[in-house]
Amino acid sequence: MHKNLLAYIRERATSPLTSDEEALIVAAFQPKKLRKKQYFLEEGNVCKYVGFIVKGAMRQYSVDDKGAEHIVQLYIENYWASDRESAVTLTPSSYNIDAWENTELLVARVTDMLDLIEKVPSFGQMTRLMDQRSFIVSQRRLNSTISNTAEKRYEEFADNHPQFIQRFPQHLIASFLGITKETLSRIRKQASK
Amino acid sequence: MHKNLLAYIRERATSPLTSDEEALIVAAFQPKKLRKKQYFLEEGNVCKYVGFIVKGAMRQYSVDDKGAEHIVQLYIENYWASDRESAVTLTPSSYNIDAWENTELLVARVTDMLDLIEKVPSFGQMTRLMDQRSFIVSQRRLNSTISNTAEKRYEEFADNHPQFIQRFPQHLIASFLGITKETLSRIRKQASK
DNA sequence: AAAAAGCGTTGATAAATATCAACGCTTTTG
DNA sequence: CAAAAGCGTTGATATTTATCAACGCTTTTT
Numbered sequence: 250m251h252k253n254l255l256a257y258i259r260e261r262a263t264s265p266l267t268s269d270e271e272a273l274i275v276a277a278f279q280p281k282k283l284r285k286k287q288y289f290l291e292e293g294n295v296c297k298y299v300g301f302i303v304k305g306a307m308r309q310y311s312v313d314d315k316g317a318e319h320i321v322q323l324y325i326e327n328y329w330a331s332d333r334e335s336a337v338t339l340t341p342s343s344y345n346i347d348a349w350e351n352t353e354l355l356v357a358r359v360t361d362m363l364d365l366i367e368k369v370p371s372f373g374q375m376t377r378l379m380d381q382r383s384f385i386v387s388q389r390r391l392n393s394t395i396s397n398t399a400e401k402r403y404e405e406f407a408d409n410h411p412q413f414i415q416r417f418p419q420h421l422i423a424s425f426l427g428i429t430k431e432t433l434s435r436i437r438k439q440a441s442k
Numbered sequence: 443m444h445k446n447l448l449a450y451i452r453e454r455a456t457s458p459l460t461s462d463e464e465a466l467i468v469a470a471f472q473p474k475k476l477r478k479k480q481y482f483l484e485e486g487n488v489c490k491y492v493g494f495i496v497k498g499a500m501r502q503y504s505v506d507d508k509g510a511e512h513i514v515q516l517y518i519e520n521y522w523a524s525d526r527e528s529a530v531t532l533t534p535s536s537y538n539i540d541a542w543e544n545t546e547l548l549v550a551r552v553t554d555m556l557d558l559i560e561k562v563p564s565f566g567q568m569t570r571l572m573d574q575r576s577f578i579v580s581q582r583r584l585n586s587t588i589s590n591t592a593e594k595r596y597e598e599f600a601d602n603h604p605q606f607i608q609r610f611p612q613h614l615i616a617s618f619l620g621i622t623k624e625t626l627s628r629i630r631k632q633a634s635k
Numbered sequence: 636a637a638a639a640a641g642c643g644t645t646g647a648t649a650a651a652t653a654t655c656a657a658c659g660c661t662t663t664t665g
Numbered sequence: 666c667a668a669a670a671g672c673g674t675t676g677a678t679a680t681t682t683a684t685c686a687a688c689g690c691t692t693t694t695t
Contacts, residue, residue: 338578380574385527387577624643627645
C-alpha cells in the first residue's frame with residue numbers, strides 16, 4: 250500500500266530516495282480505512298493528521314449558521330487530505346473532512362511530517378511543491394470565482410477536472426463552485442442544447 | 443533599506459541569521475523604486491522577480507474579455523509581490539502587478555531566491571511559512587466567497603484588514619471582494635444605519 | 636486657472652442566482 | 666420487499682447583484 254505514496258514522492262523529488270529514507274517514510278505512515286461518511290477530521294478539533302489517499306474519495310466542508318454545507322475541497326486518489334490552517338496554527342478547525350466513498354488512506358501525524366521534512370530532503374522538496382501547488386490552485390479558483398459567471402466557472406471546472414464530475418454528485422460540485430444544485434442543473438441543461 | 447527585510451526574516455526564522463547569511467541575502471536583493479501606476483509584472487510575461495515591499499502599496503489583477511479588471515491581490519508594506527504560478531511553472535503570467543502608490547521594493551530574481559532557499563536554512567523556513575500562509579489566506583478567502591453574502595464578506599474583510607480599507611479606494615476593495623463598486627457603496631450605506 | 640480624471644453615490648432597470656415546493660427515479664436501509 | 670433517503674429536475678417566485686447613466690466633489694494634470 251505504501252508503494253503508491255513512494256511513487257508519488259519519487260515523481261516529485263529531484264534526487265532518488267535512499268532505502269533508509271524510504272524506511273523513514275514508510276514508518277511514519279499508517280494505513281487506515283474509512284467507510285463512507287466516517288470523519289477524518291471534525292470541526293472544532295485540531296488537525297493532527299495528514300492523509301494520503303490511496304483509494305477512494307473525500308470531501309472537506311464548512312457548515313454555516315443555517316446548517317448548510319459548503320464544500321471547500323474535494324479529494325480523490327493521490328490527494329492529501331488535511332486542514333493545513335489548523336495543522337500549522339494548532340487551532341481548532343472550522344472544517345469537517347469525511348469519506349465520500351469507502352477510502353484507503355496512509356495517515357501520518359503532523360509532527361512526524363515535520364520530522365520527515367527535516368530528515369529527508371526529497372520529502373521537504375515534495376511538501377514545498379505541494380504547498381506551492383495548493384496555493385496556485387486556490388488562487389486560480391479564487392480568480393475564477395470573482396471574475397467569472399457560474400456558467401463559465403462550471404465549464405472551466407468540468408474541463409480541468411473531468412474525474413471530479415464523474416465521481417461526485419452534482420450537488421457537491423455545485424456547492425464546490427459556490428452555487429445551488431438547482432442553478433447547476435439549469436446551467437447544464439442550457440449547455441447541453 | 444534592507445534592514446526591514448532582515449527584520450522580517452529574523453522574526454520568522456527559528457535560529458538567528460549568521461552575518462554570512464545576512465550578506466548572501468542582502469546581495470540577492472536590489473532596491474527598486476516604482477512610481478504610481480508603473481508595472482512590476484505585465485500579463486504575458488514570465489514572472490522572474492519577487493519583490494518585498496518596504497514602503498508603498500501595489501495590486502495584482504487580471505483583465506477579462508470585456509476589459510474589466512479583477513483585483514486578485516492587494517499588497518502593502520512587508521508583503522511579497524509576485525505571481526507564484528508564473529514563477530514556479532515558468533509560464534506567462536495572466537496577471538498584472540503594478541504600483542498603486544509610489545513604492546520602494548527590494549527585488550530578487552526568482553533564481554536567486556531558489557539559491558537562498560538552499561543555502562540559508564532560515565530563508566528556506568521563511569519561504570515555507572510564506573507558502574503555507576498564502577495558501578491559508580487564499581483558502582479562507584475562497585471559503586468566505588462561496589459561503590457568505592457580499593455584505594458579510596465585506597464586514598469580515600473590514601474587520602480583519604482595516605489597513606487595506608484605509609489605504610485603497612473602495613472600487614478596488616469591491617473588485618477584490620468580487621462585487622461592483624455600486625454594490626459595495628450600497629452595502630456600506632446599509633451598514634452605517 | 637481651467638480641464639480632465641478619479642472617486643463615491645444614487646436611481647432605474649435588467650440579469651443572475653437563490654429559495655421553496657413538488658415530482659419521478661434510483662439506491663440504500665431496515 | 667417495503668420504506669426511506671438521496672439525487673437531479675422543473676416551475677414559480679423572491680432576492681441579490683450587475684449594469685447603465687448621471688451627478689457632485691476632489692485630486693491631478695495641463
